[in-house]
Amino acid sequence: MVWKSWGAVFLLVFAVAAALLCSSDAADDVSVSFSKTPPRVSRSASAVFTFQVLHTNGSGPCQDCVITCKVDGERASECGRNNGTAVVMSMRYARLKDGNHTFAACAGRRRRRTTTCATYAWDVDTVAPTASVKVKAGAAGFTSGSNVSVLVSFSEPCPGGGGFTCNATYCHLSVYGPGRVEPSTLQVLRPALQYSVDVTISPDLLYGRLILVMAKGFCTDAAGHHFTRTANSTFTLRFDRRSDSMNIGSSIPEKLLQIEGATRVVEATNDDKDLRVYISFAEPVMNSSSEILAALTATDALLTPTNRSTLGNRRFGYLVKRTTNTAVVTVSCDGNSIISRQGTPVSSSDPYTFLYDNQRPSVKLATSTVRTSSHNIPVLIKFAKPVFNFTSSALQLVRAYTQRRYRRLIIWFRSTSPRTLLRTLQEIPTYRQIVWKFCSCIIVIDRDRDDGNFCGNRSIRHAADCHNILATGVRGHPEAVFLCRIRAITKSLGWSMEFHTITIISGSTNNR
Structure with missing residues (x-):
């Protein structure tokens, strides 16, 4: 029975050792607590943290703890060592970017693998809130309608001071010009971020402009910044109810002809090198050069874009490639498929017609008789087709002679001598x-x-x-x-x- 007594003693010793070990581990537990932190939403790009590392059993600061710090998931580095006298430690960070940040402070005994960490998350916001104003649909800044829907988009929530307000009494969106805001049409598209409201344009004017402007400093964000207007906080809306017109032309010189007593303008050329036609508009249009090409129709010719400057979508050029040596080319455009920047179809223009002919005209010279006694000889010059700028200087006398024929003289002599x-x-x-x-x-x-x-x-x-x-x-x-x-x-x-x-x-x- 001796071995049983020794076994009981061994079990008793083991139990006592385990109890002592557990009490030692409990005494080694530490805690990290912050005594100073930046605001959860800070308007400063720097932050200061103050914290303490203490034993959890109340025995005071940890004397041999290793303390590490890190920001935003960066590699942790030793930020302080408690020598038994320091109770509070401080860390300072500067040049922080706007956005979310996280600070972590960890402490642990040198001979232990376990550590205790404390974290703190906050936002850095150094930019004041603002809002952009623009039309909801259609061409940016142009309309032909009687009202438009305006979008007000905030860069961030701006709840302080009541936020964005637009009612019958007051509206933080002001309109300068022949128009007004309709508060009853206000819609919240995204709470605290995006709103929609209609602006009515006066029907008394055919064309003009409105200036939409946000109010100043009417709200604050979570960081305490007051609302600030930027360039996007002002919007200029131009309205034009007049119909846009277009014109088709080219660089071909004009000729004036008298046809059956009436003066007519004729455009003709025999040079197809760099031959172009131009589609010009009174106001810029929304269509591209290829879209306008699809609306063009040309007889006996092919058109290709020149891909040059359009003068702000006011003028489009196209090269003309002939298909025959002689052709009457007519270019027309369907204005219904051309949309002006006001959003209305463009009025069609008259077709443009010009003559292309690279064949030399034949000519015949003739006189009324092959013999004449007159000193003035009329010469008939007949061309096979109309010619321009013809003058007498175009005639060249290569070899000619005049035949002088005397009049008939009859003399009667009655003398036989x-x-x-x-x-x-x-x-x-x-x-x-x-x-x-x-x-x-x-x-x-x-x-x-x-x-x-x-x-x-x-x-x-x-x-x-x-x-x-x-x-x-x-x-x-x-x-x-x-x-x-x-x-x-x-x-x-x-x-x-x-x-x-x-x-x-x-x-x-x-x-x-």
Whole structure:
């Protein structure tokens, strides 16, 4: 039974040791408590924490505890060691960003693996609350309607001072211009953050603008900041009930033509290099260049966007690619698919038409007769199609000659004497001129004859020779020479008549 007694003793010793160990662990428990912390919502970017590390059994500060601190989940670092005299420890943090933050302070015995931690969460808010104002639907800042719905969106809740209020007595949204807020339409879309209210525009004006402005400092946020207006807290609303118009044109020069007594404007070109048409609007539109292209219709041509500046969606350019050498191109646009920035369809314009022709026009020259005695010769210039800027300077005289044809001269001589005939010729004031023409007649008529013109046995080739022969013959043998002349003329002309009756027909000379 001895072994049983020793076993009882062993059990008793083990129980006593366990009790002593448990009491030792209980005596080693510590607690961390904060004595100073920042507000739960702080308007400062810095924070100061003051805390104590004590034994839970009331024996005072932990003398050999290791204390670590960390902020926002960063790596913990030793922030203090209690040497038995320090009761309160302090930590300071600066340049904290706006948002949620968490501070943790942990303490534990050096020879123990267990630690005790205390945490504190707070928000840093250094920005004052504000609100943005904008229209709820449609083009930003433009409308053609009689009222619009306005959105008021706060950056953060601003409950202090009663928050946002809009009633029949007072509204924190003010309207400057021909309009007013309708308090009965106020809706809370997101509590303390977003509101909707209608603004009515005066029907007395066709166009104008309204300025919507938030009030100043009418509320505070949780951090104590007063409401502050920013650039987005003011909104300018332009209204225009006039219809937007458009115009289709190009850089093709205009020509004025008289057609059936009426002056008409014609636009034509033969150059397809960089040929463009432009769609211009009185006010900017909401459509893109490709959307407007879908609304365009062009005959005998293809259009492609130029992808250049649109002057604030006021002007759109398109390159014209021809499909034929000669075409009448007509460009039209469906205005119902073009929406102005006020939200209304654009009024359609007249189609734009121009002529493209790269074929040279043919031309014919003609006169009323191939022979004329007039010094002024009218020339008819007929083009196959209309031409522009044609003047007489476009005519070029490459090689031309005039044919001078003298009038017909008939002289009757009733004397049978050749001497009397010659005397009659001498009495004519223009005797030399008549003789010259008379001799020229012989030369012109017979210039292609091989035998020439003969007067007796002498050949006559020039007018001067004819005159000299005649003058010499008159002084020497006037009868023979003159009769020879008469015979030569009548023979060359094929006449048959008596010598006492002579018909003289003036001839022609060629001057080149």
